[in-house]
Amino acid sequence: MSDEAVPQGIPEALPPGAQGIVARRVSTWNIANALTVVRLAMVPAFVVCMFVPSWRLVALAVFVVASVTDQLDGWLARRYGLVTDFGKIADPIADKALIGAALVCLSTLGELPWWVTLAILAREIGVTMLRFAVIRYGVIPASYGGKVKTVLQIAAIALYILPGMPDVIRWIVMAAALGVTLGTGIDYVVRAVRLRQVAKRARS
Numbered sequence: 615m616s617d618e619a620v621p622q623g624i625p626e627a628l629p630p631g632a633q634g635i636v637a638r639r640v641s642t643w644n645i646a647n648a649l650t651v652v653r654l655a656m657v658p659a660f661v662v663c664m665f666v667p668s669w670r671l672v673a674l675a676v677f678v679v680a681s682v683t684d685q686l687d688g689w690l691a692r693r694y695g696l697v698t699d700f701g702k703i704a705d706p707i708a709d710k711a712l713i714g715a716a717l718v719c720l721s722t723l724g725e726l727p728w729w730v731t732l733a734i735l736a737r738e739i740g741v742t743m744l745r746f747a748v749i750r751y752g753v754i755p756a757s758y759g760g761k762v763k764t765v766l767q768i769a770a771i772a773l774y775i776l777p778g779m780p781d782v783i784r785w786i787v788m789a790a791a792l793g794v795t796l797g798t799g800i801d802y803v804v805r806a807v808r809l810r811q812v813a814k815r816a817r818s
Contacts, residue, residue, distance in 0.1 A: 646696040647704065649687035654708040656680045657715050664719040664775070674775045680712050681768045706745070710738050716771045725774055730792060734767070737799040748806045751813035759798040766791035 656676055663673035687705065691697045714735055720726035745754070770788040773779050 640696055640698050642698050642700045644696045644698070646687040646691040646694075647698060647701050649683045649690070650701060650704045650708050653680045653683045653687070654704070654711060657708075657711050660712070661715050661719060664716075664723070670775060670777050674772060677712070677716060677768075677772060677775060684709055684712075684764075706742055710742060713738065713767055713771070716775070720771070720774050726788070730788065733792060734795050737795050741799055741802050744803065744806050748810055751810050754802065754805050754809060757798065757801065759794060759801060763791070763794045763798050766794055 656679070660673055660676045660680065663669040663676055684705075687701075691701055717726065717731040717734060721728045721731040748754070766787065770784070770791040773784045773787055
């Protein structure tokens with residue numbers, strides 16, 4: 615789900631014939647949040663599949679489906695005004711759980727160096743904590759780099775899960791994912807510091 619601020623319960627663009635709908639209270643149990651919960655529930659199933667050698671293609675399918683729900687629940691929440699406090703918290707947790715579980719599985723199986731996994735996890739956890747720390751000052755909009763990072767991470771992990779892929783291809787994509795992940799992490803820290811400074815000046 616995007617980090618961009620979206621008014622609670624107000625869609626980005628109302629469906630045809632619904633222009634007269636006014637702001638309403640959004641139920642926590644909506645389709646967007648349901649997809650987030652499903653994605654989180656898929657993580658343990660994915661882990662089990664990863665450790666059964668003959669189930670690697672099943673693991674890949676679970677990973678891809680879970681990744682698609684990440685894009686879908688965010689779109690639904692913004693498009694139909696289904697943004698909730700629960701979703702703002704659960705969505706990034708589900709995202710990090712899926713990516714983190716995949717990386718840890720690959721490193722545990724000896725297919726990906728631990729330093730790569732730890733570097734990516736440190737960035738993801740750090741940015742998530744920073745996001746909650748500065749939320750009282752405002753919301754840091756999603757960046758293009760952040761979207762590229764997500765695509766590269768998913769692609770790199772999928773290539774590692776898929777049996778028979780040449781190591782050089784895996785490494786090139788993972789190196790790109792790692793570089794963009796760390797680069798966008800630094801950018802996020804800079805923007806968070808600026809947001810805090812601007813907010814404090816506005817209040818003084």
